Amino acid sequence: MTHQQILDKLAAKHLVKSIDDDMARLTFDAMCYEKDTEKQLSRILPQLLNRWNCILNADEISNNYKQKTILVLSIILHKYGFKDDTINKKAIDAIDLLNKEVVLSDDFFRKSEDIKQFIISPPISLKRKPSIPESITFYRKGDVISIQLENHFYAAYIHLITRMNESPVLEFYNGVFDKIPTWDDLKDLSAKGEFYNSGIERITRFSVYGLKYLPDTANQIQLIKACVDNPPVNPGLKESVGAYSVINLFKLQSVITKLFK
Structure with a gap:
């Protein structure tokens, strides 16, 4: 039995692809900085769970989708050479729950002990x-999106899409929310700039690689409104240094933390 054979039994093609893409990015980055597997995992896991906990801890997500998600996380971690005992225990429980609800095929049921x-x-x-x-990316110019990080939500305006639909270039609204904001919450907000060591706050935009699916399979990104012609205004902000910073979806976590500290 291989990783792919197990994943194919879950009937969750886009979920599997999304988690696999995330793990490839995170593992590549971790292997650039750490040689030890445990140290690599200590870099990977917090960032991975910051994203996928938006499924696992969400009230509005079906329990079956949550169980598939934790099972895919366990198998993909294993595929990339890692294991986490907490995730593995939940994954084994997920197999029993999916079988109890008769969510998957007879073949999955028959192979359950082998999968465990x-x-x-x-x-x-x-x-x-x-x-x-x-x-x-499947996002488009003029989209306004919400991004969840832990228990807070941040909103951003997409100014443009780079090259051949590679990545959206976004700018944050100056607001932090306890739930997904509405367009009414955002339409009068200004843009959020970044403070430099000089104390000057400048216009700040980010080209985010890995911001792909719409709707987002991890439930972290939500489309608030499409085809918005007017970006957030930025009175008082100085000109940006360069057009935008190039980051990936996981670097975005530390960017948000720094920007809104």
């Missing part, structure tokens, strides 16, 4: 960095 043993088996560490997935 596969999950707890020692993973094989990668010998070289994985390939970074091709960048593409």
